[in-house]
Amino acid sequence: MGTTLRCRPGHPGSRILSAGTYRPRAEVGNETVAALIDSSDEWIRRRSGIASRRHAGPDEDLVTMAAAAASKALAGAGVGPHDVSAVLVATMTHRGRSTTVAPLVAETLGAAGAAAMDLGAACAGFPYALATADALIRGGAAGTVVLIGAERMTDVVDPRDRGTAFLFGDGAGAVVVGPAETCGIGPVVWGADGAKSEMLRYDETGTLRMQGPEVFRWATSIVPEVARRALDEAGLTASDLAAFVPHQANLRITTAAARALGLGPHVRVATDVVTNGNTGAASIPQALAALPGVKGPALLVGFGAGLAYAAQVVDL
Ligand code: UT7
Numbered sequence: 001m002g003t004t005l006r007c008r009p010g011h012p013g014s015r016i017l018s019a020g021t022y023r024p025r026a027e028v029g030n031e032t033v034a035a036l037i038d039s040s041d042e043w044i045r046r047r048s049g050i051a052s053r054r055h056a057g058p059d060e061d062l063v064t065m066a067a068a069a070a071s072k073a074l075a076g077a078g079v080g081p082h083d084v085s086a087v088l089v090a091t092m093t094h095r096g097r098s099t100t101v102a103p104l105v106a107e108t109l110g111a112a113g114a115a116a117m118d119l120g121a122a123c124a125g126f127p128y129a130l131a132t133a134d135a136l137i138r139g140g141a142a143g144t145v146v147l148i149g150a151e152r153m154t155d156v157v158d159p160r161d162r163g164t165a166f167l168f169g170d171g172a173g174a175v176v177v178g179p180a181e182t183c184g185i186g187p188v189v190w191g192a193d194g195a196k197s198e199m200l201r202y203d204e205t206g207t208l209r210m211q212g213p214e215v216f217r218w219a220t221s222i223v224p225e226v227a228r229r230a231l232d233e234a235g236l237t238a239s240d241l242a243a244f245v246p247h248q249a250n251l252r253i254t255t256a257a258a259r260a261l262g263l264g265p266h267v268r269v270a271t272d273v274v275t276n277g278n279t280g281a282a283s284i285p286q287a288l289a290a291l292p293g294v295k296g297p298a299l300l301v302g303f304g305a306g307l308a309y310a311a312q313v314v315d316l
Helices: 030-035 043-047 062-077 102-108 123-140 193-197 214-236 249-260 282-288
Strands: 013-022 026-029 052-055 085-088 114-118 146-150 170-180 189-192 199-203 208-210 244-248 295-306 308-315
Touching: 013 282, 013 308, 026 030, 030 043, 030 114, 043 199, 043 249, 052 170, 062 085, 062 102, 062 146, 062 170, 062 282, 085 102, 085 123, 102 114, 114 123, 123 146, 123 170, 123 189, 123 282, 123 295, 123 308, 146 282, 170 282, 189 214, 193 199, 193 214, 214 244, 214 249, 214 295, 214 308, 244 249, 244 282, 282 295
Parallel strands: 085 114, 085 146, 244 295
Antiparallel strands: 013 170, 026 052, 146 170, 189 308, 199 208, 295 308
16 A cells, blocks of 8 residues: 655745846946957947946855845845745856855855755756746745846956957846746746757866857847747737846847847837846846836746756746
8 A cells, every 4th residue: 555645735826026136346348358359349339239247356256146136136025034945046157165056145145944056057047947946836845935146257258268258247136936826937938959068168177168159040049939939838929028038148139039029119128238248147137127117027038058048928
């Protein structure tokens, strides 16, 4: 005779309650990065839309930045640290004193005892982790989840690499996700294409190397495709959207995707990359935090190394 285990009941849905961001103190203009790579402010703006980015100082480590962004998100949601049941950190740049960042972030927040884990899906890490948070809440494994994207891209980028030095920046963004009676996080559409992983990888020294034009071509085809599928799965069309918040990789990728989706002028399109550069897994929550007044459905799309991609519609 088998024994029937008791299951923990879950919640009907989950939703994003608030967002917070941490931007490192040092703002670095195009002239500074261009000086090392035989480039110019004009070229960088034209090919990427980027005007400046933030570079983290030695005291702005992943834990510090992640906890600062999470504290703002918790304050925005009116949630105390003792009410947090899980801390998820999406990152591709952790090289610190611990094997994972999330337990140290939980401790810093005063949420010791919460489940804490890192999640790696590179620049698609935030929507991957958001789908995980939603599943944990709906499945009953977690109540309130703090989800953070945090990167120190300057630790892995070669400042003399013409293809990457100007593109990336540092920072953290966080959201609080809580149980809800209705669906506030739509079905995720996600996947990966490991056969193409050479296009964006760490070399033997741990430095990020990117085949820029190839990644650009892949991104401009995968982003509208998964975006359309995420809209379909959520039962919406592009005209229902209030905001479009893709991974902030390059303004040209965002603009091309917005055009391919036929987004109308009422849709707020995230352009955080202009002043923040590409902050990896942090870019989507940072861009969300930069759209405080937006209410209604927002389409999130992450893409990057792996090559991994993920999209979902969230109700803000
Ligand atoms: O977050 C993860 C996902 N990452 C991405 O989505 C990034 C995708 N890729 C990109 O955003 C673009 O490929 C870059 C912005 C990185 C580069 O722009 P591009 O238009 O693809 O440049 P390119 O590498 O095709 O080079 C075009 C030209 C070349 O000159 P010629 O051969 O046409 O004379 C390059 O030598 O621009 C030259 N070039 C530069 N010039 C000034 C390449 N890099 C630079 C530079 N400054 N930094």
